[in-house]
């Protein structure tokens with residue numbers, strides 16, 4: 001089944017929510033970067049979050065998430081656009097199997113203490129950027145904290161990736177639910193009750209729940225209307241032309257030096273591992 005995302009609003013206009021099945025996206029990311037399990041889980045959650053957040057902004061705008069930590073994964077990045085395309089990478093994809101006391105992959109430990117940075121390109125001169133310290137390293141809780149602190153929107157975020165015993169991706173998905181300013185006390189109480197009861201997202205996806213069925217659980221007791229539904233894919237937007245622009249930005253002298261020494265200049269895309277090569281003529285040096 002193809003991955004897709006839905007965005008809904010309750011008919012009382014007090015809650016908005018999004019949910020996604022990102023199983024294929026995370027499978028593709030795992031294959032592209034050949035990630036070990038804890039890196040797959042951390043990258044998968046980051047990609048899932050970026051997809052959800054990328055669908056909360058207007059067409060043409062992009063959302064980027066960056067997580068830096070003092071744990072072995074060091075850095076995670078994901079970028080998504082409004083069309084449901086996402087790409088990402090993890091600095092150290094080969095971190096050894098790390099599990100916690102419950103035998104679960106220990107994403108929090110693999111990330112460590114650090115920072116979550118959200119960057120939104122909203123078509124303005126300067127992109128919007130907000131950041132918070134990591135409060136748990138589990139990513140979902142950190143994003144919940146980000147929304148509340150940085151954007152002042154009471155929110156809840158659930159993200160999960162389930163890995164097979166052969167280390168491949170079994171299921172992945174997530175949701176974001178946000179209270180709108182008109183939300184009543186009753187609505188808040190009901191939503192809190194629902195969230196306290198909800199099971200781990202990756203397990204629900206693995207049981208075959210579709211994004212709308214996931215939201216039926218999150219929004220038990222509320223009626224809602226679907227505002228948008230779209231396919232999501234893992235897709236890198238890099239190109240030889242853009243890579244050349246990036247190189248030119250490095251400075252002419254540096255490029256001249258590299259070409260003089262190696263005969264060509266090589267640059268690898270972090271997101272998809274595509275290698276672009278430029279020789280003397282192509283760089284006009």
Ligand SMILES: [Zn+2]
Nearest residue numbers: 236238269272
């Ligand atoms: Zn690329």
